[in-house]
Amino acid sequence: MAANSLLKQYSDERAALVQNAAPKAAAIILGRRRVLSGIRWRDDLIITAAEAIGGAEHVDIRLDTDELEANVVATDLTTDIAILRVGSSAVAPSGATPSAAAPSAPAPLLRVGETIAVVGHTLRGPTAIWGTVQLAGPAWSSRRGGKIDQRLELDVGFDPSFEGAAVIDTSGNIVAMAVPGPYHRVLGIPTATIETVVAKVDQFGHLPKPYLGIRLQPLWLDDDTRSKLGRKARGIAAVGGIDAGSPAEQAHIELGDLLLTLDGQPAESVNDMARRIASAIPGQTIVLEVLRGGKPLTINVQIGERPRH
Amino acid sequence: MRGLAEPPSRPHRRAVSAILATSDEPFRNRVLERLLAAGYEDLEVAELPAALADLLRESKQTLVIVGGTWPDPQAFLRVAVNAGALPLVLLDASALEAEGEALAMGARGALQSDIPASSLAAALAAVDAGLIVLEPSARALLLSANKDRFAPTPANSVAEPATPAVETPAPSPRKGRPLTSREREILSLVASGTSNKGIARVLSVSANTVKFHLAAVFDKLNAATRAEAVAEAIRRGELSL
Numbered sequence: 292m293a294a295n296s297l298l299k300q301y302s303d304e305r306a307a308l309v310q311n312a313a314p315k316a317a318a319i320i321l322g323r324r325r326v327l328s329g330i331r332w333r334d335d336l337i338i339t340a341a342e343a344i345g346g347a348e349h350v351d352i353r354l355d356t357d358e359l360e361a362n363v364v365a366t367d368l369t370t371d372i373a374i375l376r377v378g379s380s381a382v383a384p385s386g387a388t389p390s391a392a393a394p395s396a397p398a399p400l401l402r403v404g405e406t407i408a409v410v411g412h413t414l415r416g417p418t419a420i421w422g423t424v425q426l427a428g429p430a431w432s433s434r435r436g437g438k439i440d441q442r443l444e445l446d447v448g449f450d451p452s453f454e455g456a457a458v459i460d461t462s463g464n465i466v467a468m469a470v471p472g473p474y475h476r477v478l479g480i481p482t483a484t485i486e487t488v489v490a491k492v493d494q495f496g497h498l499p500k501p502y503l504g505i506r507l508q509p510l511w512l513d514d515d516t517r518s519k520l521g522r523k524a525r526g527i528a529a530v531g532g533i534d535a536g537s538p539a540e541q542a543h544i545e546l547g548d549l550l551l552t553l554d555g556q557p558a559e560s561v562n563d564m565a566r567r568i569a570s571a572i573p574g575q576t577i578v579l580e581v582l583r584g585g586k587p588l589t590i591n592v593q594i595g596e597r598p599r600h
Numbered sequence: 601m602r603g604l605a606e607p608p609s610r611p612h613r614r615a616v617s618a619i620l621a622t623s624d625e626p627f628r629n630r631v632l633e634r635l636l637a638a639g640y641e642d643l644e645v646a647e648l649p650a651a652l653a654d655l656l657r658e659s660k661q662t663l664v665i666v667g668g669t670w671p672d673p674q675a676f677l678r679v680a681v682n683a684g685a686l687p688l689v690l691l692d693a694s695a696l697e698a699e700g701e702a703l704a705m706g707a708r709g710a711l712q713s714d715i716p717a718s719s720l721a722a723a724l725a726a727v728d729a730g731l732i733v734l735e736p737s738a739r740a741l742l743l744s745a746n747k748d749r750f751a752p753t754p755a756n757s758v759a760e761p762a763t764p765a766v767e768t769p770a771p772s773p774r775k776g777r778p779l780t781s782r783e784r785e786i787l788s789l790v791a792s793g794t795s796n797k798g799i800a801r802v803l804s805v806s807a808n809t810v811k812f813h814l815a816a817v818f819d820k821l822n823a824a825t826r827a828e829a830v831a832e833a834i835r836r837g838e839l840s841l
Contacts, residue, residue: 346796
């Protein structure tokens with residue numbers, strides 16, 4: 292076969308793309324038996340999968356051949372994004388100081404059928420698998436209320452060591468982080484979503500979790516009540532508890548209030564409320580319409596931050 | 601380049617109230633649940649006899665709970681007895697024979713593993729006070745010809761658990777049970793993005809204890825991940841949003 296055969300060119304190009312991305316791949320060492328991947332986002336910031344990080348506070352990481360210690364700065368369970376900071380940026384590996392931020396311009400949306408590579412890192416070095424964008428849907432909301440900029444499902448031969456690994460396109464751009472999804476799907480968390488979470492952490496120093504301070508109970512409406520209230524959904528969320536000193540208490544939400552709408556949109560269920568509060572930003576004011584004593588009432592509440600101690 | 605940022609170490613090692621030494625995970629979880637319910641907050645777990653030996657070297661703690669299906673706990677029991685600890689043996693499918701053997705090896709108590717939390721706490725307190733704890737049904741052991749098999753003990757007395765084990769209902773699955781206030785407190789901190797160590801600091805307990813509580817929370821909420829646990833607790837009205 293000729294040295295410059297198309298197959299060889301194809302293979303060389305693939306290998307070159309992976310090699311370029313490899314310095315941005317980190318191995319996250321959670322224990323003797325659990326190593327996952329991460330993405331070097333900036334000099335001292337590593338992005339990885341929040342679920343895998345669990346409740347850890349410090350992790351060892353491997354970048355190139357250096358073993359470093361990193362602090363877990365933030366975990367966002369709604370988007371599965373965890374942000375780690377390498378111990379001290381001043382002593383980051385000198386030999387490998389890649390240009391500022393990993394991804395620069397807003398990444399174009401991926402198309403279904405596109406070829407991608409997932410570039411990870413194990414204790415034995417960088418790893419890569421090639422695959423296809425199996426589904427490229429619109430923006431979606433995770434079951435936990437995370438706003439995710441594009442629905443990406445990847446057809447790749449995934450194993451747990453690739454959890455948190457960088458997804459690159461055929462131009463070599465980091466376009467997403469690979470994480471396991473339900474039903475053995477592999478999801479891509481798009482770069483834009485990661486940027487949003489990183490920006491919040493840059494702004495606050497940690498990741499503030501939106502908080503109202505109400506506990507909700509689902510109630511089921513009979514058809515008469517439902518039509519009287521003009522509601523489509525059968526369920527309605529009732530306030531079953533209010534935390535002392537919480538934004539809800541300050542806004543005089545009361546026990547037994549039935550939540551009709553949030554910002555003008557019907558509050559369908561407890562899950563729906565949880566999702567919508569989870570995607571709010573602390574400091575933001577929301578408008579709740581509640582039914583109290585059979586009468587509708589409008590309440591403005593400023594979303595707070597869930598207490599951390 | 602390891603160790604650029606030393607993790608803040610805990611100021612001092614807290615005395616643990618008991619060590620649970622077993623490699624049997626279902627047994628461990630069952631007992632942990634009861635220990636936590638009984639207010640034993642600061643627990644250590646040893647999954648291997650060697651780990652138990654290490655713990656007993658560095659800790660003044662002498663209350664050790666071993667158990668499972670006899671003779672599995674023997675190795676742990678031997679380590680505990682050799683270290684001069686006070687071992688309480690909890691046996692699955694207990695037979696008087698096995699209880700007798702455990703006592704002969706130096707156990708300070710031998711009970712069925714499904715005793716209620718309150719009885720377990722009473723038994724531990726009794727062992728801690730230097731008493732020997734037996735099932736009511738084991739009275740026969742004392743009166744039988746096997747009596748001479750028991751190792752002599754300083755206080756040759758018998759404390760019975762508050763509730764006879766025979767009346768104990770079968771252990772019920774945790775699924776669907778409401779969270780305890782401690783579990784809710786921990787889950788709320790999980791929802792705020794606090795690490796296990798951070799939670800341990802806030803509540804002044806060990807990180808292990810936080811993990812045990814979380815295992816119980818996950819079990820009750822039928823959740824596999826932290827996110828699932830938080831979402832399910834909100835859905836059940838156990839956690840505020």
